[in-house]
Amino acid sequence: MTDIVTFGETMLRLSPPRGERLERTSELGVRTGGAESNVAVAAARLGRDATWISKLPDSALGRRIVSELRSHGVRMDVAWDGSDDARLGTYYLEHGGEPRGTDVIYDRADASVTTATPGELPAGALDDASVFYTSGITPALSQTLGETTEALLRAAQERGTTTAFDLNYRGKLWSPMEAGERYESLFPHVDVLVAAERDAATCLGREGDAVEVANGLLRDFDFETVVLTRGESGSLAVHDGEVYEQDVYDAETFDPIGTGDAFVGGFLAKRLDGGDVSDALAYGAATASLKRTVDGDLAVVTAEEVDAVVERNAGGISR
Numbered sequence: 001m002t003d004i005v006t007f008g009e010t011m012l013r014l015s016p017p018r019g020e021r022l023e024r025t026s027e028l029g030v031r032t033g034g035a036e037s038n039v040a041v042a043a044a045r046l047g048r049d050a051t052w053i054s055k056l057p058d059s060a061l062g063r064r065i066v067s068e069l070r071s072h073g074v075r076m077d078v079a080w081d082g083s084d085d086a087r088l089g090t091y092y093l094e095h096g097g098e099p100r101g102t103d104v105i106y107d108r109a110d111a112s113v114t115t116a117t118p119g120e121l122p123a124g125a126l127d128d129a130s131v132f133y134t135s136g137i138t139p140a141l142s143q144t145l146g147e148t149t150e151a152l153l154r155a156a157q158e159r160g161t162t163t164a165f166d167l168n169y170r171g172k173l174w175s176p177m178e179a180g181e182r183y184e185s186l187f188p189h190v191d192v193l194v195a196a197e198r199d200a201a202t203c204l205g206r207e208g209d210a211v212e213v214a215n216g217l218l219r220d221f222d223f224e225t226v227v228l229t230r231g232e233s234g235s236l237a238v239h240d241g242e243v244y245e246q247d248v249y250d251a252e253t254f255d256p257i258g259t260g261d262a263f264v265g266g267f268l269a270k271r272l273d274g275g276d277v278s279d280a281l282a283y284g285a286a287t288a289s290l291k292r293t294v295d296g297d298l299a300v301v302t303a304e305e306v307d308a309v310v311e312r313n314a315g316g317i318s319r
């Protein structure tokens, strides 16, 4: 039995040392990042059985991704692209404090994963998975991946697997209108929707009171659960007629990239462990806050650390 299967692109992330500019640096640190594998890593590190499905170039770069994800306990079902022009997507990340901000440059067009079809993906893990997760980044990458995303969500749903989807809007990949239309076409195959409040406003035109936005989405698309992430204002979920709210836990931020994925990984890991929606929100928020203290996209955390954040903030003192 697999607890969670995720599907999407994983890239190499290349960053200059802190304080250096991309246009001047002679050094780039290499890390691994991709929304769906970030979620798989968080879930695996928190004790769940997680499998990531994707397509990778049959090269040292593809093998690098596999060895990094495996080192965190993620299982993989990968279609290998042996063609001469097989590509691994990369992204450049320049960390900048205020007023510069952090900037991302993608170099991911025509990556091997963009041609992945349901027929070639070894998706056997889906047969007995409890949860299938993918995000709005995946269908943004190509027409083929849009179709494959829908086919996998459908297949998971037909097998009785709970499907979870984070909008994860990326304005460098498509317009709000294109994204909104695609999201809505996928919603009939989604049980658990995760949406940043700003993505719901930008792409779906859902603005106003957060509880109303979440309830409106739940009602209009018949989701089982809607989770709205609200940055500094915390998160909330609607499920089974109840509203649950969660504050953010303070964090000294070293690297904010991957916070949203850590939240989703923590949330789903707790639900898979039998936690209720309220426990899962707390667990997601704690995983996200710990991630912010760690360099790289991945939530390199332990279940004990996550429990400690939740307990300390529930009034306990760690002595």
Ligand SMILES: O=C(O)C(=O)C[C@H](O)[C@H](O)COP(=O)(O)O
Pocket: 033, 034, 035, 036, 038, 137, 170, 256, 257, 258, 259, 260, 261, 262, 297
């Ligand atoms: O594929 C992409 O375009 C990505 O952006 C991959 C990102 O590294 C993560 O998805 C981080 O996203 P957050 O957790 O929201 O910080």
